[in-house]
Amino acid sequence: MSGEAVAGRGPGRAGRPPAAIGRLQRLLALVPYVTSRSATGLAETAAAFGITEAELVDDLNLLWCVELRSPDPYCPIDLSYEGGEITVREADPVARPLRLAPDEASALLVALRLLADLPGPQDRSALRRAIAKLEAAAGEAAAPSAQVAVHMDGRAPADVQARVADALRRRRRVHLTYYVPGRDEATERDADPMRLLVVEGRSYLEAWCRRAEAVRLFRLDRVLGVTVLDVPAQVPEGAEPVDVDSGPLYRPAPGDVRVVLELSAAGRWVSEYYPCEEVAELGEGRLRVVLRTPDTGWVRRLALRLGEDGRVAEPGSLAREVAQAAAAALAQYS
Amino acid sequence: MAVLRDGAMSRQKTERLLSLVVCLLSARRYLTAWQIRDAVPGYPSSPEAFKRMFERDKDELRELGIPLETGPAGPEEEVGYRIPRQAYELPEIVLEPDEAAVLGLAARVWRQAELAGAAAGGLMKLRAAGVEAEESTQPGIEPRLPAGEAAFGPLWRAVRDRRPVTFPYQAPGRPGPQARNLEPWGVVNRHGRWYVVGFDRDRGQERVFRLSRITGPVMFIGPAGSVTVPEGTDVRESVRAWDGAPPPVRTAALRVRQGAGFGLRRRAVSDRPDSGHPGWDRVDAPFTDCGWYAGYIASFGADVVVLGPPDLREAVIGRLKGAAG
Numbered sequence: 001m002s003g004e005a006v007a008g009r010g011p012g013r014a015g016r017p018p019a020a021i022g023r024l025q026r027l028l029a030l031v032p033y034v035t036s037r038s039a040t041g042l043a044e045t046a047a048a049f050g051i052t053e054a055e056l057v058d059d060l061n062l063l064w065c066v067e068l069r070s071p072d073p074y075c076p077i078d079l080s081y082e083g084g085e086i087t088v089r090e091a092d093p094v095a096r097p098l099r100l101a102p103d104e105a106s107a108l109l110v111a112l113r114l115l116a117d118l119p120g121p122q123d124r125s126a127l128r129r130a131i132a133k134l135e136a137a138a139g140e141a142a143a144p145s146a147q148v149a150v151h152m153d154g155r156a157p158a159d160v161q162a163r164v165a166d167a168l169r170r171r172r173r174v175h176l177t178y179y180v181p182g183r184d185e186a187t188e189r190d191a192d193p194m195r196l197l198v199v200e201g202r203s204y205l206e207a208w209c210r211r212a213e214a215v216r217l218f219r220l221d222r223v224l225g226v227t228v229l230d231v232p233a234q235v236p237e238g239a240e241p242v243d244v245d246s247g248p249l250y251r252p253a254p255g256d257v258r259v260v261l262e263l264s265a266a267g268r269w270v271s272e273y274y275p276c277e278e279v280a281e282l283g284e285g286r287l288r289v290v291l292r293t294p295d296t297g298w299v300r301r302l303a304l305r306l307g308e309d310g311r312v313a314e315p316g317s318l319a320r321e322v323a324q325a326a327a328a329a330l331a332q333y334s
Numbered sequence: 335m336a337v338l339r340d341g342a343m344s345r346q347k348t349e350r351l352l353s354l355v356v357c358l359l360s361a362r363r364y365l366t367a368w369q370i371r372d373a374v375p376g377y378p379s380s381p382e383a384f385k386r387m388f389e390r391d392k393d394e395l396r397e398l399g400i401p402l403e404t405g406p407a408g409p410e411e412e413v414g415y416r417i418p419r420q421a422y423e424l425p426e427i428v429l430e431p432d433e434a435a436v437l438g439l440a441a442r443v444w445r446q447a448e449l450a451g452a453a454a455g456g457l458m459k460l461r462a463a464g465v466e467a468e469e470s471t472q473p474g475i476e477p478r479l480p481a482g483e484a485a486f487g488p489l490w491r492a493v494r495d496r497r498p499v500t501f502p503y504q505a506p507g508r509p510g511p512q513a514r515n516l517e518p519w520g521v522v523n524r525h526g527r528w529y530v531v532g533f534d535r536d537r538g539q540e541r542v543f544r545l546s547r548i549t550g551p552v553m554f555i556g557p558a559g560s561v562t563v564p565e566g567t568d569v570r571e572s573v574r575a576w577d578g579a580p581p582p583v584r585t586a587a588l589r590v591r592q593g594a595g596f597g598l599r600r601r602a603v604s605d606r607p608d609s610g611h612p613g614w615d616r617v618d619a620p621f622t623d624c625g626w627y628a629g630y631i632a633s634f635g636a637d638v639v640v641l642g643p644p645d646l647r648e649a650v651i652g653r654l655k656g657a658a659g
Contacts, residue, residue, distance in 0.1 A: 018344075019344045020344040020345075020347040020348045020351070021351075021394060021397075021398065023344070023348045024348050024351050024352055024355075024398070025398065025455060025458070026458070027348070027352055028352075028355065028462075029458045029459055029461070029462035030462070032462040032463060032464075033461060033462040036462065036463060036464035037464065048461060049458070062345075062348065062349060062352070063352070065349070066349070066352055066353050066356055067353070067375060068353065068356065068357050068360070068373045068374065069372065069373055069374075069375060070369070070372040070373040071373075076356050076360060077356070092360075093355075093356045093359035093360045094355070094356060094359065096422075096423035096424060096463070097423070097424045097459040097460075097462035097463050098398070098399065098400060098422060098423075098424060098459060099399065099401075099421070099422065099423065099424050099425075099459075100399075100424065100456050100459060100460075101398070101399035101452070101455070101456075102399070102494055103449060103452035103455075103490075103494070104399075104452045104453070104455050104456030104459065105456060106449070106452070106494070107444050107449035107450075107452040107453035107456060108437065108440055108441065108453055108456045108457070110443075110449075111440035111441070111443035111444060111453065111477075111479075112436065112437070112440045114443060114477055114479075115436060115439060115440055115443070115475070115477065118475065118477055120475040121474075121475060122436065122439070122475045123432055123435075123436060125432075126430070126432035126433050126435065126436045127436050129430070129433050130429060130433040130434075130436050130437055130440075133427055133428075133429060133433065134427070134437075136425070136427075137424060137425050137426075137427040137463075139425070141399075144493065144494040146520075147493045147494070147519065147520035147521065147563070147569060148490075148493075148520060148521050148522070148523075149520060149521075149522045149523070149568075149569050149570035149573070150479065150522070150523040150524075151522070151523070151524045151525070151570055151573070151574065152477065152523065152524075152525060152526065153525075155525060168474070168475075179596050179597065179600075181597055184594055184595065184596060184597065184634065184637065185596070186596050194474070195474035195475065195476055196474065196475040196476070197475075197476050197477075197478070198475070198476070198477035198478065199476075199477075199478045199480075199526075200478075200480055200526045201480070201523075201524075201525035201526020201527065202525075202526065224596065224600070244446075244476060244478055245445045245446055245478070265506070265508075265509070266506075268506065269506070272527075272546055284509050285508065285509050285510070300635075301633040301634070301635070302633065303657055304632045304633050304634075304635055304653070304654065304657045305629040305630060305632050305633035305653065306629065306653075306656070306657070307629070307632060307652060307653030307654065307655070307656030307657050308653075308655075308656025308657075309656070311659075319659075322657055323657070323658050323659050325635040325636065325657075326632075326635070326654045326655070326657035326658035326659075327658050328635065328636040329632070329635045329636040329654050330651065330654045330655065330658060331636075332636060332639045333639070333647070333651055333654075
């Protein structure tokens with residue numbers, strides 16, 4: 001292969017610099033953060049930068065100690081933090097923040113444009129203005145953001161989207177007719193909307209379900225009907241929002257059934273569509289995957305759909321269920 | 335020389351780089367490497383060791399996006415360095431409270447994904463410019479871009495810097511991965527999945543690749559700036575065309591058990607009781623891809639029977655036979 005270098009810079013993910021560099025970025029932002037505000041306390045500044053007060057004091061000392069030795073010794077930064085209040089008296093060379101890097105400008109612009117495109121309750125006018133101002137401030141650094149495009153409509157019907165957004169905006173309770181595909185069943189329930197999540201390419205209403213008396217996620221493309229009720233939403237104080245930032249939305253629970261599927265090359269898509277605990281190559285493009293699920297109904301449906309492209313290897317009871325369901329369906333064609 | 339602890343080493347480096355930035359920002363004319371060594375504390379006295387360390391420091395600053403400019407310096411017209419203020423400083427930006435609120439929301443979009451650090455870094459600079467981006471009090475929407483596959487980071491850098499790449503790719507239906515050579519034009523997320531679009535050098539055509547099917551490291555095979563994105567390219571449109579389903583062309587005639595097949599009925603063009611079969615409905619629904627739709631129908635098991643067209647009926651029977659073992 002003619003590749004000259006692996007396209008990366010050392011370990012770690014893109015945009016996660018080594019400690020010394022990360023700290024330099026923070027120090028360069030710290031002085032303008034203080035000078036652009038009329039009053040800044042140690043505690044609030046530490047919180048804004050996500051560091052402890054002790055770390056902040058160490059940063060301030062480091063800034064204060066900067067010394068250039070030539071042609072004449074000179075200390076360009078003068079500041080104090082007496083009484084918990086930070087004062088910068090002199091820091092002319094670094095009084096303004098550094099320009100946005102292309103990665104920074106692109107990350108923010110791509111996200112703002114995504115928000116502006118998504119159906120939902122967000123403030124579109126504010127988004128348009130923020131995008132224009134950020135593009136102007138970023139200048140050339142904004143250019144690569146045009147090479148990233150995101151299309152996420154959440155795959156939800158427009159009328160459902162609109163009504164859910166309306167309920168969120170007005171903080172109203174909704175009545176949902178909700179399709180549960182694992183059981184091929186329509187269910188009825190009232191729910192108090194909390195947020196709209198768009199995760200893994202799909203829209204979900206996060207709401208306090210009054211039937212389950214728990215926080216539930218409702219996939220909008222499975223909402224068969226939604227009515228905004230003339231009742232204020234009442235989300236109990238202890239209702240914990242779903243953590244969308246530390247892993248996949250559906251995480252296996254201790255009681256879940258372990259299912260092993262063997263897939264042909266034509267059935268490989270299963271490993272891309274469902275969260276698999278293990279994926280092993282079996283040669284010739286075949287795969288062996290392990291899934292965990294609280295409800296094997298949808299796996300039975302999946303196996304019927306796959307036909308000879310997928311086989312339930314474990315558990316044996318589920319494999320027999322699939323064979324029986326297939327035989328029952330076939331009987332109707334004879 | 336005593337080995338310094340990582341922390342002390344890292345602190346010394348931060349101090350040196352900060353002094354270097356301050357020195358070069360304060361300079362009214364270009365400074366030679368030796369003038370810089372005299373002004374900035376922390377450089378070694380050996381000329382070779384200094385040269386090596388200074389080279390690394392310059393790279394670090396450029397990596398951070400600090401505009402390091404070179405020009406003639408000193409009586410001998412040696413290479414000199416400085417950081418022009420105007421190129422360094424973020425221009426004035428003032429956001430209204432509602433604009434700052436949506437910015438806070440935007441910075442969270444990447445939280446699971448590769449550019450999380452970049453989004454946070456950008457927000458930090460904007461806060462440093464005086465923007466008050468607080469947690470949003472608006473009715474909530476929380477979109478999240480998915481954690482991209484390992485290939486996202488290098489492909490984004492290739493797109494950003496316009497560099498061609500090569501990577502092993504497992505196309506569906508092929509027994510093993512193949513090396514592909516691509517001039518990348520853009521990265522696209524569609525319905526939660528990442529794709530890269532570009533000019534495939536081997537096929538001589540525009541192609542779309544799904545990142546989850548890249549099975550090994552992405553390597554650069556050319557310098558920065560060597561990829562030209564054709565005028566008028568819309569990368570989002572390329573992926574839409576590649577991924578988008580063609581319009582429905584045929585209608586399936588189905589018999590569906592009453593109280594079942596909700597998913598199917600949602601797209602039906604007609605749905606009425608079947609007079610000849612009590613307990614069943616006659617449902618007509620559009621479909622495009624016979625193989626895909628046959629799988630979908632088979633997933634309903636004994637609750638759905640295909641009456642026609644014949645190829646769909648045969649395909650469903652084939653699936654069910656496969657599942658029956």
